[in-house]
Every structure is written in C-alpha cells, then in structure tokens.
Amino acid sequence: MTATFKKSVTIISVDKLNADIFSMWIKDEEIVSASKPGQFLSLYCKSGDRLLPRPISICEINKKESTLRLVYRVAGKGTEEISHYKATDKIEVMGPLGNGFTLEGKKAILIGGGIGIPPMLELAKQLQCEKTIVLGYRDVTFLDQEFKYLGQVYISTEDGSTGTKGNVIDAIKANGLEADLIYACGPTPMLRGVKAYATEHGIPAQLSMEERMACGIGACLACVCKTKEKDHHSNVNNKRICKDGPVFYADEIEL
Amino acid sequence: MTATFKKSVTIISVDKLNADIFSMWIKDEEIVSASKPGQFLSLYCKSGDRLLPRPISICEINKKESTLRLVYRVAGKGTEEISHYKATDKIEVMGPLGNGFTLEGKKAILIGGGIGIPPMLELAKQLQCEKTIVLGYRDVTFLDQEFKYLGQVYISTEDGSTGTKGNVIDAIKANGLEADLIYACGPTPMLRGVKAYATEHGIPAQLSMEERMACGIGACLACVCKTKEKDHHSNVNNKRICKDGPVFYADEIEL
Amino acid sequence: MNTKVKIAGVEWKNPITTASGTFGSGLEYSEFLDLSNLGAVTTKGVAAIPWEGNPTPRIAETSSGMLNAIGLQNPGVDVFLERDYPFLKQFDTNIIVNVVGKTTEDYCKVVERLANAQVDMLEINISCPNVKEGGIAFGQNCTSVEAITKEIKKYAKQPIIMKLSPNVTDITEMARAAEAGGADALSLINTITGMKIDVHKRGFVLANKTGGLSGPAVKPVAVRMVYQVANAVNIPIIGMGGIMTGEDALEFIMAGATTVAVGTANFINPTATMDILNEIKDYMRKYNINDIQELIGCVK
Amino acid sequence: MNTKVKIAGVEWKNPITTASGTFGSGLEYSEFLDLSNLGAVTTKGVAAIPWEGNPTPRIAETSSGMLNAIGLQNPGVDVFLERDYPFLKQFDTNIIVNVVGKTTEDYCKVVERLANAQVDMLEINISCPNVKEGGIAFGQNCTSVEAITKEIKKYAKQPIIMKLSPNVTDITEMARAAEAGGADALSLINTITGMKIDVHKRGFVLANKTGGLSGPAVKPVAVRMVYQVANAVNIPIIGMGGIMTGEDALEFIMAGATTVAVGTANFINPTATMDILNEIKDYMRKYNINDIQELIGCVK
C-alpha cells in the first residue's frame, strides 16, 4: 500500500507552454517521495462552487528537490482557475493516486496523445530500456523538445504541420516502429487504436485511462471501466480507474 | 438620479486595524466622483458559492486621488474572504448605492456604534457645522484617533475600558451633550435608543439602517423596513433600505 | 442569425425574459440596460390589493443559491396599472405580468383588470412557497391546477402561462393538468422550499422560517424538470432556475424550453440578461446555428 | 462533554455516520481515519445479488453540488458478508448496512441474510433515483412506503431505518407512512433528481441522463425536510444532505436530527467526518453545551 496524502502544497512555478497548456511545479516531500510515473494527483479548486477534484497526471518527479511537475490543458472552469495560480500560492491536492505504470519490457514504444503526453515524460525518464517515443497532436506541439534526450521521438499531427500527418498509429506505421511493449496515454479513440494495434501484433500494452472522478481513492464507484473478467473487488465486470488503474493492460479492459 | 456603477476596481491597500477590523482603499474615478457620505458599496466575493453582495458603507472619499475607503469587520465567510485581498488585486463592486446623509443642522451629534462608526468619518469631514462625535464600542476602539481632528470625540465602551462605561446614550448624558440634529449609524438596539433620545428631546435624527440585501438597487424588496406612513413606491408601510435609505429620519420609520 | 421565437402566439425578439420578482417592474434595472433589448419583461407578482409581504430578514445566502421569503409584497394591480404599466409601455418589449392571489377569485380579479391593458402575456404564480394562503397550495395538486387554470382562462384575454412549483413528486402531472385546463404555456421552475438555521443564534435565519431556494444550486433540478415536461406536454415552456450564463440558458433551451427567464443572476450582475443574450449569440456564431429554433429541445 | 446519542435503541459514541455510497465499506477511507472514531459506518447499498450499476459517465459537477448515477453497483450480500463485514467488525463502531432491491422480495432477502450478522442497524434505500426498477419507485407513494416497511420488519432483527426521497410533494406523508409501517428511524434526504446538459456536445453529461443531486447545494432543502419530519413523527432522524462543516451538521441537529451523515464532503476531504466532529465539539465548548442532546431539535 502506497501512502496517500491530502494537503495544501506550495506552488513553485506556473508557466504557459502554449495557448491553453500550462506547466506547474509544486513542492512537497511526502507526496513526491511516494510518487511514480503513471500516477496522478487530485487538484482541488479554491472557488467554493467547484467541489470535485481535477485529476492530473504526474509529468515529472524531482526527488532531490521534492518537487513534482503537472502539465495541464485548460479544459473548463477548474483548470482555468488553476491556470491563474502563481508561484508561492498554495494548492490543495491529494495523491499520489492510482497504480502507475509497471516498468518492464526490453524495447518499448511510449505513446502519448494530446494531454496524455505529460505522464509519458517521467515514464521515459525512469524506464531503463530501449525506447521510442510517439507523440500525437492536433496541431501545435508541446513538451516534445523535452523528450528528445530520452529516446527517438516521432510526432504525428492531425493537420500534418509536424511529423506524420494523421494519428500516432499512422506515425508508428510510417516509421516502421517495433517493440515488445507499448505504454500509452491519450484520448479513448487513440487508446482503442493502440489496443487494436497491440492485439494485432501480439504485443502487451499498458494503457492509462480517464474517467470523471469524485473520491479518487476507490470508494464512490464513479470512475469504472468495463473489464473482461469479473473483478475481484466489484464482483462484476467493472474496475475502478482511480484505484485499480489508471493503468491497465489492454487485454484486461473493454474499450 | 445618481449614477450607479457595477465594475471591477483596483485595491490600493488592505490594512488590519485590529483583530477583526480591516481598512481597504480602492480606486475608481467614476464611483468616487459620484459618492457621498452615508452611501454604501456592494462588494462581490470571488468564491463562486457566495452569490450575494456584501454591503459596506463608504468610510472616506478622496476625490483628488479618486480613492475610497471601506472599513469592515470580519463577520462571516464573505468578509473573511475579502480580508485576505491584497493591494493590486481587483474586487467587483457596485455603487455608490443608497441616499446618503443630508448635510444640515447647526450643531450636530454624530453617533457611531461598532461597525456603524466608519460612515461617520466621511460625514464628519464633510459636515460644515459645529459637531460632537460619540463613538460606542464593546471593548477595543478603532478609527477613534482619526476623528480627533474633526470634532470633540466622546467614547463609550461596554466594559468601561475607554470613556464612559455603557452605551452611546450613556456617554451623551454623562457629558451633557446637546445638539439640534443627530446623525447615527450602528446596531438596531442602539438606533432604537437614539430614536427614543431624539424624540424625547425633540431633535430630528438621521439614522442609517441595515438589512440583508440581494439586488442593492430597490428591485427585489429583500431589505425593507417598516414605515409610519404608507410608502409611495410600495403602497404599503415598507421602505427599501438599499434604495430609499439606508438613511431615514427617525420619525419616518418603525424601529 | 435569428434569435426570434414565438411562444403561445407571441413573438419575442429573443428568448430572454426576467424571472418574476427579481427585476421589479424594470425601473431600477433600466439604469443598467435598455429594456427594449429583452424578449420580454416579467414583473413582480401583482395582486388585487396591496400586499405587505413578510417580516425581515427576507433573504439568506446559501451555497451557490439564496433563500427568499419576500412574501409577494406588491402595491396592487391599481398602482401597477397607473405607474408600472405606463413605464413599461415605453419600451419595445413584451410585458408579462405575474399574477398572485389568495383565492381563485383574487387571481381572476387581477386577470380581469388586466384584460384590456396592452399586456402581452399573464404568468399565473400558483407556486410561491412563501405565503400562507394561495400560492403553492394551488400548485401541488393536479385537480386544483386544472381547476384554477380553467377558471382564469374564462377571464383572460392574453395567453396564460401557468408557473409551476418544483415542490412536487411528479412535475409532469402538474404540467398535464395545466395543459388540460387550457394553459397556453408553462413557466418552470419556481423556487424549492428550503430553510437555513443560524447555529450561533439558534434560530431561523428567515423570519418566515422557510424560504424559496433559487440560483445555480437548483439548476440541475430545473433542467431535469424542463426536460421531463417538454416530453410530456405540447405547450411551450419558459425555463428558469439558476441561469447565470449563456451556456446555462442553452441547457434549458436544449432540454426543451422555448424561452428562458433570468432571476437571481440579476442581483449579482445587473446586465446579466444582456450578457446571457450575447453569450447565446456567440455560441450560435461558433457552431453556425442560423436559427435558435434549431436548438430548442435538441437534446433527447 | 457528552456526544453520545441513542437512536432507535442503539448507542452511538457520537452523532456522525457516513452517507451511504460515499464511503464504500470504509476500507479506502480507513487509510485516512480510524473508523472506530465514527458513531457508525453506513455502507454502500447492498443487494441480494451483484449489480453492475450504470454506464459511465456516472457523475457530473454542478454549482456547489454533484450529480451521481452510479446505479447502485455493488458486489452483492454474499461478498459483503464474506469480505466487508469482517473488515468492519474490527472497528469499535456501529455498522449500518444500506439495503437495496428491485422488488420487495429482494429487500427482504438481504434483510434476512443480515439478520444474524452483528450488524447494528439496517438502512432501507427506497429512494435511489438512479435505477430503473425499485429504489425511488417505492419511496414516492405513502401506500408503498408503509407496505414495504411492514414487510421488511417481518424479517429484520435489527432496527430499521427507512431512507426517504426528497423528490416528493410532502415529505411528512412519507415519514408518517414509514412510521405507520413500523420503521424505527428515518434517514433523509437521499439525492434530488437532476440533469446536466453538455451544450457543446449537445447531449447529456450522464450516461443515465438524470442523476441525484447532493452536496451543499441541497442543504437548505434537506434542513427544511428534517425540520418538517421531526415535527411530524415520533421516531428519530438521521439527517444528511450537503453537510461539509460542523455548523452544517448542527443545523440538522437543531432542526431535529438525532444523528447526521456526511456524504459528498468525504470526496473533497477524506477526513471530513472527523473534522466535522471536532467542529461540533468546539461549538459545544464555546457555548458551554455539556450534552449534545440539548441541541437536538432546539430550534422550533
């Protein structure tokens, strides 16, 4: 059992990466020392009308400095509020939450799509095997420069402005990439594509899933996904993304 | 008809006067140039769960600098929130609201009780007649030093720590104060006492009243007080404190 | 881009009106906006004779909402016709008079007095939770909803909008009863009965003990009821309850409301109605909607 | 200072329990607090057989509230007895099992299975708005409330708490029906049915279309209902709906609740129950209240 903390932490910096993507570093020894790639934090808003947490993946962990990076897109009012925070402000968070990625494989492809890209950064840093990184964007890229030192980076954009025109699978095919393991995080249609690709090639894939959350710790059953087998906890074909995930093997879940 | 503005204004400073009393200066040319003593502003909270305005009296007006002072007590969550604001922050306000005091009389007593003291400061500054100032506190005093240059100041405290032990009427009696007009703002029991005193002595009194408000401009009928005569607007014995007041002659209203 | 809608035979230039009781008769808000830019102005409840309303405190703040127990203070229909009606006639907008009473006869008296005025629609408030007699008592029972609607229709020269109470087990039953009684349109929701206790004073915050809950807190309940009713009757709906933004208004329209009313939001922002209208237009522009009609009831 | 209370013959060390469905069976929250410090743990709804629940999205955020349509996913009473019950027995607290079913027989089956377990109270959920059959269907009609209560009482060895739905015209009628059927206590309120529309996707946010509204948004409605019911029946009440702070809990207690349940607040603050308990104790200290009993129903 990993320790989970609910507390107010200090913001070290907030930077705008592009029109609607922000990068925030926070500092907290307890949370940082318990964190691993693929886990996430629940962020709480200050505006009293917004009760529920905003789950945001851990993008980078700096154990030495006890700092942790979150990269988030302004998707609605909560992330909009959080984008206005400044260094030295406090933010209420809970975490680390979820299981995180299992570090395994000899030759891995790391696939990030859109706002699913941030968690791949810490994974790429910690994963000690041969790795190829595939990043999918709609148009404008972000974080891609930071992956450069961690492996060979391939990019796909929907509008073709950078890299392969199309999606991440198009980029994999176009570049003839091969692997014995896939790690992926991104929108559901992308994960569906990755699962199909992995099944077709007989490669195991770890997929990081998304769903609306309330408790973030497995109690409320808001965030379930369908599983192939009856789940031990639920006794039905449902797993909790916040607690049993967010990372699942592709063959465990229905997509 | 005075102009009323609803806008976001800049905070110049927030200072703590004592344990729970704060003084805030804001800057806005339009609002300041329209403001007079006895009027108030509606302050809006940033926390999205607190919808209603917090009415706060105008304590000082600096037309030259286009600045305006509000002195407020932390009474609940809204004023607590506002007490944390800092210089350069913005605050959403509406005003100036209400009728304000009518400047008249030759020899006036200005009576402020507790958090009813702030509006008496600008009144004392603008009122060009002979004036005596009576300030009533529970225990710790505030703003009293600032009245010193504007008239003779008498203080009452409930615990007797400063001035006359008792209430403002006790102070008036103890010091044998006389006047041809009374201006007063404070809690309802105090206003009731002032009204009784004024009636007994046949002196007109302008009383500034308080009630919970929603619209602040006379539309919702939340903030009424009972009147002796049928009111022209309501066609019943009710006047709106936000629009027809907050200042009433003592003999107009039932207390 | 068309924002015109027709509701119960009356054309509005846009789907925005004011929720009764939150806008007076428009006078105070006319300092902040041109009333001619509203689809309609809905007045505070008007009774046959002046009403004093409830003692104060009449309002309390709650999380994302407020309770009110104004108790329908109003100057009576005569003062309304002498003073407020001529004021409103100056503007190029529809006038909807909200009608209140303690007995069916009371309602009918007001409706009769307004029959020859150039008032465009009448909204019958059978759902006020803050008065002892009348109000909600009529609105929580199918039989009485149908009966009072029928009776009022006998006197009314204008289209009749029955304003429904959310304090019921099944809002569709009340809606069907109003339709059966001959209602031309429905307004929903009025406020939900609530209470706030001051734990320090150990007493009720409101002098009336209970009050009506309004504001964003009630929006999910209001949208649900509008959706249910839109799928249960064939008369049009004015949707309301917590509308603060254009997106909020669109939720009601997509759920099936033909027009919407803005209430509590006026207190927070006196130009809320205009801001909401502009946000709706922005939305239509963004998604290439030429006619707002396309959005009415589009979510099934 | 005494915070002990007795409700339906069961002594609680303090008046705080968890609202069903917001605390699982306590396992996840036991990382954050010692369950022995709660007056009682109320479990997620337990059915005779495992339930899958509704498709996702199951929740939506609303102003100062949330909608949920979990649909009573649960592993069934057998797994409950094998796994969750022994876990809960480790703690020095009361266990309240929330019971759900699609038919009266379903409810009775669960109640019968639990009769010999050391479960302290049973809370019968006849008010879930998020399932097609059972749930709320039983809770919106006096006759069926009384009938199901009577039937369940035949099988129950523990005190029976009937959990009432706020989606009714008159909550006191339902309360009286439950009392007439033999209920030992009442829980109120369950969630209020609501809806949220995503105007950009032009669809419902919840897969189930409607969901149950909980959180501070509903507190004024919940306090009002607790007050009304406390003045209508002679059985004790567990009050809930939007309790986030000690003062919120005290509103319910002063309105007439003997104990209170904390729901949505757990999601925002996993130690909410303990913080609320401490705030109640602070209040009692500040105002020199020696026994919490003095506060129950003290506002009339």
Ligand SMILES: Cc1cc2nc3c(=O)[nH]c(=O)nc-3n(C[C@H](O)[C@H](O)[C@H](O)COP(=O)(O)OP(=O)(O)OC[C@H]3O[C@@H](n4cnc5c(N)ncnc54)[C@H](O)[C@@H]3O)c2cc1C
């Ligand atoms: C495990 C996990 C990890 C995530 N990691 C990241 C990340 O690293 N960077 C990033 O930008 N985004 C991430 N997301 C998505 C992010 O949580 C949402 O974009 C965010 O919650 C939207 O909040 P909002 O207030 O801006 O939007 P609003 O629409 O105002 O939110 C309303 C409610 O819906 C919830 N919600 C809305 N969209 C989503 C969504 N896509 N997933 C889950 N809940 C949602 C919100 O949390 C909130 O409760 C992650 C989601 C999950 C589940």
Ligand SMILES: Cc1cc2nc3c(=O)[nH]c(=O)nc-3n(C[C@H](O)[C@H](O)[C@H](O)COP(=O)(O)OP(=O)(O)OC[C@H]3O[C@@H](n4cnc5c(N)ncnc54)[C@H](O)[C@@H]3O)c2cc1C
């Ligand atoms: C015309 C007028 C002038 C005022 N001038 C001042 C002033 O100069 N300095 C000052 O400290 N206070 C003043 N007050 C009182 C001040 O408005 C309240 O103390 C304040 O609104 C409390 O807000 P809160 O959020 O802290 O309390 P909460 O209890 O959280 O407020 C809840 C709601 O009740 C309302 N409310 C609570 N107490 C009062 C009250 N006494 N009067 C009116 N509404 C209330 C709030 O506005 C809010 O809508 C004035 C009130 C009025 C009507």
Ligand SMILES: Cc1cc2nc3c(=O)[nH]c(=O)nc-3n(C[C@H](O)[C@H](O)[C@H](O)COP(=O)(O)O)c2cc1C
């Ligand atoms: C202060 C106040 C006064 C109200 N007075 C009336 C009224 O006179 N007649 C009526 O039918 N509804 C009245 N209502 C109800 C509103 O018209 C509206 O139905 C309700 O407030 C929900 O909308 P909102 O959340 O946008 O305010 C009043 C509401 C408030 C807040």
Ligand SMILES: Cc1cc2nc3c(=O)[nH]c(=O)nc-3n(C[C@H](O)[C@H](O)[C@H](O)COP(=O)(O)O)c2cc1C
């Ligand atoms: C996610 C969620 C799940 C719930 N599940 C149940 C349930 O299984 N049985 C039940 O009786 N009530 C259930 N409820 C209702 C709560 O127990 C409670 O009555 C309601 O949420 C009001 O309290 P609150 O505002 O403190 O959350 C659930 C509520 C939520 C938010």
Ligand code: FES
């Ligand atoms: S968010 Fe509650 S179980 Fe996942």
Ligand code: FES
């Ligand atoms: S606050 Fe609306 S009339 Fe005074």
